[in-house]
Amino acid sequence: MAGASSSVATKREIGKATRDAFGRTLEALGADYPDLVVVDADVSNSTRTEWFGKKFPDRFFNIGIAESNLVGIAGGLASSGKMSLVSSFAAFITCNAYDQLRMSVAYPHLNVKIVGSHAGISIGEDGASQMGIEDVSLACSLPGFVVIVPADEESAKAATKAMLDHKGPVYLRVGRPDVPKVYAAGPAPFAIGKANQLRDGSSVTLIANGLMVAPCLDAAEALAGEGINARVLDMHTVKPIDRDALRKAAVETGAIVVAEEHLAHGGLGSVVAMNVAELKPVPIRYVNLGDQFGESGSPDALIEKFGMTAAKVAAAAREAIAAK
Amino acid sequence: MAESLEELRARAQSVRRDIVRMTTEAGSGHPSSSLSAVEFMTAIYFGGFLRYDVKNPHWPDRDRFILSKGHAAPVLYAVLGQAGFFPHDQIMTLRKLGSPLEGHPNMTRLAGVEASTGSLGQGLSLGVGHALAARVDKKDFHTYVMTGDGELGEGQVWEAAASAAKYKLDNLTVIVDRNHFQQTGASEDVLDMDPIDGKFAAFGWHTQALQGNDMEEVLIALKRARAVKGQPTCILSLTRKGQGILKLLTKLKDENYHGKPLAPKDLDEALAEIG
Numbered sequence: 397m398a399g400a401s402s403s404v405a406t407k408r409e410i411g412k413a414t415r416d417a418f419g420r421t422l423e424a425l426g427a428d429y430p431d432l433v434v435v436d437a438d439v440s441n442s443t444r445t446e447w448f449g450k451k452f453p454d455r456f457f458n459i460g461i462a463e464s465n466l467v468g469i470a471g472g473l474a475s476s477g478k479m480s481l482v483s484s485f486a487a488f489i490t491c492n493a494y495d496q497l498r499m500s501v502a503y504p505h506l507n508v509k510i511v512g513s514h515a516g517i518s519i520g521e522d523g524a525s526q527m528g529i530e531d532v533s534l535a536c537s538l539p540g541f542v543v544i545v546p547a548d549e550e551s552a553k554a555a556t557k558a559m560l561d562h563k564g565p566v567y568l569r570v571g572r573p574d575v576p577k578v579y580a581a582g583p584a585p586f587a588i589g590k591a592n593q594l595r596d597g598s599s600v601t602l603i604a605n606g607l608m609v610a611p612c613l614d615a616a617e618a619l620a621g622e623g624i625n626a627r628v629l630d631m632h633t634v635k636p637i638d639r640d641a642l643r644k645a646a647v648e649t650g651a652i653v654v655a656e657e658h659l660a661h662g663g664l665g666s667v668v669a670m671n672v673a674e675l676k677p678v679p680i681r682y683v684n685l686g687d688q689f690g691e692s693g694s695p696d697a698l699i700e701k702f703g704m705t706a707a708k709v710a711a712a713a714r715e716a717i718a719a720k
Numbered sequence: 721m722a723e724s725l726e727e728l729r730a731r732a733q734s735v736r737r738d739i740v741r742m743t744t745e746a747g748s749g750h751p752s753s754s755l756s757a758v759e760f761m762t763a764i765y766f767g768g769f770l771r772y773d774v775k776n777p778h779w780p781d782r783d784r785f786i787l788s789k790g791h792a793a794p795v796l797y798a799v800l801g802q803a804g805f806f807p808h809d810q811i812m813t814l815r816k817l818g819s820p821l822e823g824h825p826n827m828t829r830l831a832g833v834e835a836s837t838g839s840l841g842q843g844l845s846l847g848v849g850h851a852l853a854a855r856v857d858k859k860d861f862h863t864y865v866m867t868g869d870g871e872l873g874e875g876q877v878w879e880a881a882a883s884a885a886k887y888k889l890d891n892l893t894v895i896v897d898r899n900h901f902q903q904t905g906a907s908e909d910v911l912d913m914d915p916i917d918g919k920f921a922a923f924g925w926h927t928q929a930l931q932g933n934d935m936e937e938v939l940i941a942l943k944r945a946r947a948v949k950g951q952p953t954c955i956l957s958l959t960r961k962g963q964g965i966l967k968l969l970t971k972l973k974d975e976n977y978h979g980k981p982l983a984p985k986d987l988d989e990a991l992a993e994i995g
Contacts, residue, residue, distance in 0.1 A: 433853070460886070464876040469880075472851075473850075474849070476857075478856065500836075
């Protein structure tokens with residue numbers, strides 16, 4: 397298991413959005429990856445690939461509002477030996493271009509990087525049509541894809557580099573709002589497929605990714621006051637899942653909570669449940685978006701309404717422990 | 721070494737024989753969809769238009785050919801086999817378990833196949849990607865894409881057409897195999913996309929229309945396409961589905977004959993008609 401607890405932020409501060417960290421890292425690393433070509437479907441000022449585009453205009457193409465063509469072009473570039481990266485809103489690039497992801501990227505197993513921004517309900521006021529809440533499920537259903545959901549600014553930086561260093565198709569999910577820092581300043585521990593243990597505990601394991609990692613740390617702190625020692629895992633890679641970390645969580649803590657800003661079906665919760673059921677069945681409880689669309693509202697109001705909070709995680713932990 | 725007109729005509733007949741033999745052996749497949757495309761495929765691979773090296777199939781400077789109408793895989797396998805990308809007799813393993821000659825092309829299993837296709841409408845975007853890669857790398861390779869006519873119902877084709885025009889991709893040629901039929905009937909009846917060349921022209925493409933089963937016309941069209949500057953080229957290839965065995969298909973009372981092989985009892989008659 398990678399990750400030392402010394403890298404965890406000691407106090408809860410708001411950091412940059414994961415899309416910003418991704419965009420700045422892409423811009424900074426562009427010179428180190430001369431084969432990288434970035435293609436946009438006219439949302440680069442939202443997904444933050446515009447920073448790369450301004451610095452490397454000969455390796456940046458805006459092909460218009462056409463996600464199917466976007467992903468197809470990425471497949472062609474990769475077939476010709478480039479490393480292509482395409483980004484759009486998570487909802488559009490996974491839903492609109494799904495058959496292109498399947499046929500023009502996954503089936504030939506090409507070196508294409510897919511970045512879906514504006515994930516989850518935390519985008520706020522724009523509402524349900526813009527909220528990618530099924531993207532992780534869809535990406536996990538593409539054979540050979542690596543699927544990554546970073547928790548915060550430092551994690552997103554490290555994930556971006558790991559994505560570029562991985563040979564093969566990767567889906568990276570990033571979010572719109574500024575989010576609490578999980579990791580201290582400096583390079584965050586990050587290895588594809590290896591969960592980061594942020595806090596050890598023996599009563600229950602809180603497993604999360606993306607926006608839900610920070611609330612799990614806060615929930616663990618609150619539970620400690622009740623005498624419950626919660627382990628916290630940042631499961632930034634949904635596929636391939638860290639089965640070793642899951643087995644240890646089940647064996648050593650006997651109860652699990654999975655928290656994610658995603659629909660119940662097919663996300664991290666489903667993947668954890670599938671593996672834990674096989675490795676060592678223990679009670680599992682879930683904090684997620686259930687089976688419903690989002691709506692308009694401020695990010696904070698939506699996070700509260702949809703239960704993406706430390707209080708919900710703590711309540712789920714108590715339930716899971718009671719079911720042991 | 722480019723073959724002569726007479727050699728190309730003879731090779732086209734040989735490609736046709738391969739198509740009907742391999743699909744009948746397989747017991748399934750799309751021979752009629754393959755037969756319409758024979759002249760262009762033969763001319764591209766053997767007429768001196770496509771730069772390739774069978775010993776180095778991933779040569780970065782090679783020209784690319786993408787069969788967007790992936791169900792016509794038999795014609796692709798016939799020309800690749802005759803070109804020497806794999807032992808020619810391997811065509812008789814078409815669609816069998818373990819054979820890299822799958823029902824639709826799989827680029828990860830067979831040298832010379834540039835794209836995994838079969839879900840229609842995706843090949844032209846791939847071609848745009850290759851053409852942009854050439855531009856980024858300042859290479860002079862050319863990319864050919866062949867689509868069907870029914871395939872033009874897919875909206876992605878037109879997304880790709882618009883983007884190719886935006887970047888003035890004169891290193892990209894699409895050949896529309898206008899064989900007038902698709903799965904359930906005549907293309908005009910299912911979804912009339914005429915004027916096809918007019919649509920591509922409206923998107924900013926250079927266009928040509930010609931009789932695509934006439935080898936002499938095909939050679940002229942391919943030469944012209946390479947001379948176009950500042951625009952991608954669309955060649956509207958007017959063909960007959962099942963070209964080469966039309967008399968037999970008439971006798972079988974099925975001029976579309978979509979997605980099925982000839983019965984073993986009809987094979988000799990087909991080969992005799994091809995000549």
